[in-house]
Amino acid sequence: MATLPAHRTTDAEAAVAALRARFGAALQSGQAIRQQHGAQEGMAGGSLPDAVLFATGTGDVADAVAICAAHRFPVIAHGAGTSLEGQLCAVRGGLSLDLTGMNRVLEVNAADLDVRVEAGVTREALNAELRAQGLFFPLDPGANATLGGMAATRASGTNAVRYGTMREVTLGLTVVTAAGEVIRTGTRARKSAAGYDLTRLFVGSEGTLGIITELSLRVFGIPEQIASAVVQFERLEEAVGAVMLTMQMGLPVARIELLDPLQMDACIRYSKLEGFEVKPTLFLEFHGSAAGVAEQAEAFRAVASEFGGGTLTFATLTEDRNRLWKARHSAWFAAKALRPGAEAFATDACVPISRLADAIAEARAEAEAAGLIAPIVGHVGDGNFHMLLLFDPASHEERARAEALSARIADIAIRMGGTATGEHGIGLHKLSTMETEHGAGALAVMASLKRALDPLDILNPGKTVPLSSQAPGH
Amino acid sequence: MATLPAHRTTDAEAAVAALRARFGAALQSGQAIRQQHGAQEGMAGGSLPDAVLFATGTGDVADAVAICAAHRFPVIAHGAGTSLEGQLCAVRGGLSLDLTGMNRVLEVNAADLDVRVEAGVTREALNAELRAQGLFFPLDPGANATLGGMAATRASGTNAVRYGTMREVTLGLTVVTAAGEVIRTGTRARKSAAGYDLTRLFVGSEGTLGIITELSLRVFGIPEQIASAVVQFERLEEAVGAVMLTMQMGLPVARIELLDPLQMDACIRYSKLEGFEVKPTLFLEFHGSAAGVAEQAEAFRAVASEFGGGTLTFATLTEDRNRLWKARHSAWFAAKALRPGAEAFATDACVPISRLADAIAEARAEAEAAGLIAPIVGHVGDGNFHMLLLFDPASHEERARAEALSARIADIAIRMGGTATGEHGIGLHKLSTMETEHGAGALAVMASLKRALDPLDILNPGKTVPLSSQAPGH
Structure with missing residues (x-):
């Protein structure tokens, strides 16, 4: 494969015209739509894409990427738009590929505890579909993100401590490559030793190596018993100490979340939480059989008490639990209201x-x-x-x-x-953290993967791996 | 990076001479040593390496790979030599890099439930080191494999159903690249969204993308209670039915192993197992608190009984459990004795x-x-x-x-x-299965990764990804 200069050599107007010829009204280039797809929470002056395509299936994505490749035009996959590190800023313009219309749950295999979904299905939509079958998908970044976006950013959330991150729950993917070809990775088997782990290479690659259009995901049976609990401490170190001991004991808590006094103050006001003080606080959840949950809760109570924790307040009714976790998921907005x-x-x-x-x-x-x-x-x-x-x-x-x-x-x-x-x-x-964290050698390996899978540098260019590491001839 | 023809263009004698000049007596080329490092269980006429280097550390590996790269001389990492699919056959000769001397446990971080080891540490040696601290490493391919080899082949074993495979338990690696550079992948954090998942790219790559010299691995607290159990069925379908329902219920069994009547017959004779019949049989293990184990065992007993299973025979004494699992781990030899x-x-x-x-x-x-x-x-x-x-x-x-x-x-x-x-x-x-399983598109992506990370095709050439997919110009 040829190596090309990283700089933009394309004619945006020609690319947009070619896309419009193929997609008609599904391609939009109004200022408001572009603004919506390029500006990001907390990011200074987001850069806008030249156009937005509302894709309806993997075929659309493959065609769009092929056209973008022919024009060396950047293409940025876009889900719910809730990423937090500028993943969607169109730093060199290009096409924002909106996948939210690809929102079909394609298969629910209850007997195998797996599902197949299009990339635009949100975690809440999947859970709404699963509930009647006694199943759930645990991963919950604060926002109602799409599952494609969650895989692309290797998301996790409050349940990851028990159920793993997108790295662990993704069984396989359908991916459109930088050449516009459709490939499948992984199988529905729980494990495999067959070749390179492409699934986990694409998970976390932020749309820079390929575009995820479908996912096979593990799901879980809704536990027989779920109990949420809150415990407050006098000092932050005590709350953290209780968490450390809990994990070191191997206690299988499903959730264990810390809020410092300032965050707790914000949540009490924003979510009108009653009965709590402005103190370091842990929100917990226990999943299991009735006896198992009681045993876990008792073990945790002993730990919390050892660290000076107050009374463990339980919520077992769905309504009470939901109020608690809604407050936790609103922490961002509560904090901003400060x-x-x-x-x-x-x-x-x-x-x-x-x-x-x-x-x-x-x-x-x-x-x-x-x-x-x-x-x-x-x-x-x-x-x-x-x-x-x-x-x-x-x-x-x-x-x-x-x-x-x-x-x-x-x-x-x-x-x-x-x-x-x-x-x-x-x-x-966070580009500037990459070399400190990984070292120059590992970063150069990442850059060579990027060059191998996206030689024209059209897939979400400028993200994940610093451009300097992508310089040809490194 | 340059793309070169896949065929061998090297002068083996010059390469061996250069290696000998650097490593002296640690480089051996006697027939017996070469035979030991090239012949593999069940593989027809294994191909032998030209020489074997007994490495003592990552520096040795880096130097050896750099010399091999300069001579375009194949290099094949070698652990306990217990892989089963011809991973170690030196199809184009080259250097067998024996890592078994790199057998130091470098760190045991009990508070974080992780360890750092050299690649040549075996799973049994690690467990011997961990036991006094109340910890264990669960993965157990039948053989006493090295941890480097287990990561390279993405091994698992009987406990994977509960604890995951090498994919899940490997936190990070030290890897020598095809250019002889040392890189580190991953961190000691339980999760990360920082760039491409190099750890899981190297895990399962069978020494074709880099050579693993050190590993950070998760370990686990020895459960408060461990109970092994055996249950026999009249028909194989019933035994399998019980397994399927157990998994679908989400029962967290630590081990659930099937032996068909022929294998059971072999094990009874070979391991002198007493009290069992020649019938379809499940060996199980339950891990947890005393109450948790009792609850799991009771739930499983109900499942087994639903499928016509006989009495559940328990072994809770370490000695009895060990006899049972030793018989299971000897299944290969028992079967060969048939x-x-x-x-x-x-x-x-x-x-x-x-x-x-x-x-x-x-x-x-x-x-x-x-x-x-x-x-x-x-x-x-x-x-x-x-x-x-x-x-x-x-x-x-x-x-x-x-x-x-x-x-x-x-x-x-x-x-x-x-x-x-x-x-x-x-x-x-199993090279011939790769295209059927992954499709031509995904296989071509794997081949492009191989070309990107090993452009001279010196790392365990001819393995994992079929050579035809590696043809230049794909």
């Missing part, structure tokens, strides 16, 4: 569990030094926590301070043997 | 659980039509079963019949949405 008019982005450090208390303490110290409002919320069972950095979008200085703080927190995580991003991905916004 | 002098290879079909009964029934019918002695044993909770095909190594006709049967069983699995190999890998022996 400073009306502010923009925000979230750090995403993830560390070995033994370093969690140190990592959070260092991050808090950095935030205090930076003087920013920065509540903490996190999937702490995985060692993953988010600090939401609020800043005035009109102030370049404040944004720069937030960016610098974000970079320092990434460095802290990497230094502790962890990662700059547990679940939000790299996109544009 | 026909003294015979050679054998194992099929490795893995299917969605709902198709397991059909797959086994079709495989048995094919084996009967082929007139071969072919006991069945399998990790049936994963949908994975092995048929051990015994044949007279002196009879070309019998070997050909066994090969044809093996190919038909692979086809059955693939047709049912499964894979030709659940855990043994591709090597040389």
